[in-house]
Amino acid sequence: MSLVSRFLPTRPAHLSFVSSQSLGRFGTAISSRAAKSNQLQIHRFYASSRKDILADLDQIIVSQRGGTPLNRNRDLGYTHSQQTSYQRPTATHQQYKHRPQNKMVKKKSTTPPESSLLLPTPPSSLPTVDTHTHVASTYEFYRGRYKEGKYTDVYEFVKEMYKGRNVEAVVDVWCEAPVRPLWKEFADAAMQKEKWGGMEYWFVLGVHPHDAKKYNDDVEKDILEAMTHPRCVGWGEMGLDYHYDNSPREIQQEVFTRQLKHAVRLNKPLTIHTREADDDTERILKEVVPKDHKIHIHCFTDSPDFAARLLAHFPNLYIGITGVITFATNDNTAAVIRNMLASPSAPTPTNPSSLRILLETDAPYMVPANIYDSLIARDSEMKGKKLPICHSAMVPWTAKFVADVANGVEKQKGGEEGWDADVVMKVARENARKVYGV
Ligand SMILES: [Zn+2]
Numbered sequence: 001m002s003l004v005s006r007f008l009p010t011r012p013a014h015l016s017f018v019s020s021q022s023l024g025r026f027g028t029a030i031s032s033r034a035a036k037s038n039q040l041q042i043h044r045f046y047a048s049s050r051k052d053i054l055a056d057l058d059q060i061i062v063s064q065r066g067g068t069p070l071n072r073n074r075d076l077g078y079t080h081s082q083q084t085s086y087q088r089p090t091a092t093h094q095q096y097k098h099r100p101q102n103k104m105v106k107k108k109s110t111t112p113p114e115s116s117l118l119l120p121t122p123p124s125s126l127p128t129v130d131t132h133t134h135v136a137s138t139y140e141f142y143r144g145r146y147k148e149g150k151y152t153d154v155y156e157f158v159k160e161m162y163k164g165r166n167v168e169a170v171v172d173v174w175c176e177a178p179v180r181p182l183w184k185e186f187a188d189a190a191m192q193k194e195k196w197g198g199m200e201y202w203f204v205l206g207v208h209p210h211d212a213k214k215y216n217d218d219v220e221k222d223i224l225e226a227m228t229h230p231r232c233v234g235w236g237e238m239g240l241d242y243h244y245d246n247s248p249r250e251i252q253q254e255v256f257t258r259q260l261k262h263a264v265r266l267n268k269p270l271t272i273h274t275r276e277a278d279d280d281t282e283r284i285l286k287e288v289v290p291k292d293h294k295i296h297i298h299c300f301t302d303s304p305d306f307a308a309r310l311l312a313h314f315p316n317l318y319i320g321i322t323g324v325i326t327f328a329t330n331d332n333t334a335a336v337i338r339n340m341l342a343s344p345s346a347p348t349p350t351n352p353s354s355l356r357i358l359l360e361t362d363a364p365y366m367v368p369a370n371i372y373d374s375l376i377a378r379d380s381e382m383k384g385k386k387l388p389i390c391h392s393a394m395v396p397w398t399a400k401f402v403a404d405v406a407n408g409v410e411k412q413k414g415g416e417e418g419w420d421a422d423v424v425m426k427v428a429r430e431n432a433r434k435v436y437g438v
């Protein structure tokens, strides 16, 4: 059972995601829409079934993220006992007005102060390349959760959050239809010295399967324009998502194929989102994409066999590992790592180059669960609290988890248990260069 479904029956979990207050620089238009939606949801909550509420939650997250239908499904579907990135929200003022009197007990907030987003010493201080993140959504989500937040500008947010963290580069992802014009501001900023601090800003752009039904010639024209920007390093995220089926499957397949054809023609690396659509994703990729094309299957959570088939067919395909690998409800991702270590050309700590993974956050969600030990060690007040957002400086914790999985395999086969976060960070960094040229 997901954290969401555990909480929803008794609490309209989504309500505190939206308010009429500012979501910051990019959220003004969103917030009035969200406020109306908020009112509506409050009334519907008490009248609707649990299924309806889940659907509402979906909508609200999209509104809150400025129409970004990115990874909410995946994000909200995974839990690691209490240590997920998904924050159990506190009730809003409006919510109480509609609550029965005897239930008017405000639960203690589990949201830590924003200073806790500045992380303790990471398990590796080698350069981080976050190969899949949503910078605008992360900043907007931060503004939503910390209404009085210190950072009122996305560039300042990134600079301060990553100060001294050695975040060398990010591949930012834009995947909504219609295309958000903001991509250009971010990408142009990368051409100005120091605008993003010391971080190299790159991006990919495409249409997510959830938005496939909104794909049209105009959207495609905008994508093609973005592809010519010097900071654009790929096409995506695109693919198939049969978990939620937010767009009809035939349309998802058609739009996926259409985007792939363009990307192949332009020789752009592919950022693929696939969930519970193994057969169709595999079939379409094999039909449309040349074997040696560069491919990133991002935030992989599906069957390890599916990963193995893709890795075998496409020599330049890499599996994207997010914080979801640390969640107790997901063993598939760790199983992919274990398979790689069991293969005849298995990577070793001294020769790890066949570890075909990319590290990513898919921020703003999916805080690596193993980060909490270090947070609590620094500040015992963090006990029982959860960070409401994920960001690129968290990648070393995911690397540490991968190293632990690898050492587990080595132990079993009596090999060298020399894996650590540094080795994983180093090979993933090289792989980011191989796929995206960053
Ligand atoms: Zn995705």
Ligand SMILES: [Zn+2]
Residues within 6 Å of the ligand: 070, 071, 132, 134, 173, 237, 362
């Ligand atoms: Zn994503």
